[in-house]
Amino acid sequence: MLPERLTEWMENDWLRSTDAAFAALLAEQGGETDETVLLLAAIVSRQVADGHIRLNLTDVYPANDGPLAWLASLDPTDLEQTLLKSENIWADVSEPTHTGTQPLVWDKPYLYLRRYWANEQRIKAALTARLQASAIEVPGLRERLDTLFPPADEQPNWQRVACALASRSRFTLITGGPGTGKTRTVLRILGLLQATRHDTHPGQPLRIRLAAPTGKAAARLGESISAEIDALPLPETVRKAIPQEPVTLHRLLGPRPNSRLFRHNRQNPLHADVVVVDEASMIDQELTARLLDALRPDTTLILLGDKDQLAAVEAGAVLGELCEGADAGNYSQATAQWLAETTGDDVSPWQNETGTEVHQHIVKLRKSHRFNHDSGIGALAEAIRLEQNEQVNTLLQDSDSSTGLLELRHPLDNRLETAAVAGYRGYLETLQQKRPSQSDSAQITRWAREVIIASRQYQVLAVIRNGPLGVSGLNERIAKSLKAEGLISKDRGWYEGRLVMVTRNDYELDLMNGDVGICLSVQLPGEEEPRLRVAFEQTDKRMRFFLPSRLQSVESVFAMTVHKSQGSEFNKVLVVLPETMPSQHRREVLYTAVTRARDSSWIARVLS
Secondary structure: OOOHHHHHHHHOOOOOHHHHHHHHHHHHOOOOOOHHHHHHHHHHHHHHHOOOOEEEOOOOOOOOOOHHHHHHOOOHHHHHHHHHHOOOEEOOOOOOOOOOOOOEEEEOOEEEEHHHHHHHHHHHHHHHHHHOOOOOOOOOHHHHHHHHOOOOOOOOOHHHHHHHHHHOOOEEEEEEOOOOOHHHHHHHHHHHHHHHHHHHOOOOOOOEEEEEOOHHHHHHHHHHHHHHHHHOOOOHHHHHOOOOOOEEHHHHHOEOOOOOOEOOOOOOOOOOOEEEEOOHHHOOHHHHHHHHHOOOOOOEEEEEEOOOOOOOOOOOOHHHHHOOOOOOOOEOHHHHHHHHHHOOOOOHHHEOOOOOOHHHHEEEEOOOOOOOOOOHHHHHHHHHHOOOHHHHHHHHHOOOOOEEEEEEOOOOOOHHHHHHHHHHHHHHHHHHHOOOOOOOHHHHHHHHHHHHHHHOOEEEEEOOOOOOOOHHHHHHHHHHHHHHOOOOOOOOOOOOOOEEEEOOOEOOOOEOOOOEEEEEEEOOOOOOOOEEEEEEEOOOOOEEEEOHHHOOOEEEOOEEEHHHHOOOOEEEEEEEOOOOOOOOOHHHHHHHHHOOEEEEEEEEEEOO
């Protein structure tokens, strides 16, 4: 019998049926009889669902009622004895020769599900080894940096600092908001490393691999590098040795069919000297562990990401945890002195002797070149990041056209549809007006690419999935309105102009979760009449066309969740808030949403 308290928590939606099922499994298969252990097991399971890999048993912030209030009421001494007596909890974590088989692990003061504790240990061990590796000496580093970063008034130049620190380490993490130059910085790091290799080992360039969590993020990374590589002040032979075609992280590691495992692991590491992973905030704990497992000890790992963005959907905000303290820098005196001597940059205001070893390998880029913090999207994003709610409201009511508030009278207010139709009209008109006059493959490819590019100018983002203000409701409403305007012929099934997103990796078709395509009526050479095909632009710029019947896991994406928008960038976004905004990750959700836009970011919400 499960504790009555567990049933009460489920009835109040504090726990899920899955959490109760885990407690039941512990009782039935593990023989657990202690009510406290069963309740704790259910709470830990719920924590994982909320993105947390562990439960702190001693530092609890109780609500008025529910699981955390119950946990806060327990006597610490009694709780410790209960944990030590349970045969389903492994508490002897100090013994390195025994890993145990119990489903729960107590690593004081935290309680874990075993898989997440094990992943955490693997990540810690791998990063510690990289942080403790001997520093790499780059000959003529100061001169090389001066070539890559001409003199400027900016002090310190955080991009140059990042480049210098990355040149001497097997691990570097570069964080920063939109437009702070993360890609520009990593391109210069790769140029520095490849130029050094060219001088010391002619004809033996570094093997560099570029990756990102999703196809969209990989495509954006490739586009950014391709756009800037010609301006890199280095010899052509060096520039040509820098890859411009990133892949998804799953593709990089080589997934095994019907398995959580990858082809590349400790026994079969990646053949790479440098691995760069963009949008690292989207990588969960398990994938981070798998990535580190797949790297040789002498492979340089560079992570890029915005620490203030939403964490991964799965549990474990690894980048966020690593970046704790990044705002303050927390550089040691030794690091600050080395930078002053090597780059001429003064980071002493960000010096703190309490900083950890990992802080010496993290750089936060602080200057946005896309928009500043004094106006428009930049100001709104900064106010959201700092949780300045009054300032957020003021900015949304301001006359700046780059931000604004669409006030809805009720959830079904058709002002939403009016705004969406105006936003999506452009790509649908491009579809019709630029349609090729003949069935020529090259013309069809150019047309499809032009339509896809036009479709990225505008995007509706939603916080929730269900209801009239969720993804499902919005997609249905927008499709109906586009049909009523004569911009599409149907609003259900497959039709020309339908935007779709892949929702599950399809390794047979080489389409990844998050890839966005558009349904077009295409008449290929040799065909008697047009047929509907879904066009996708791959990370290598190739256009691929699929019959709709071949796509097994796709959904319309006139509206997408904020989570799915990570790694994407649009000219304009409309962020649709639900009537009741979930408190969990509220700041990160809004920050991520408004910073998906380059030109304008509006928020739609129902008047309270």
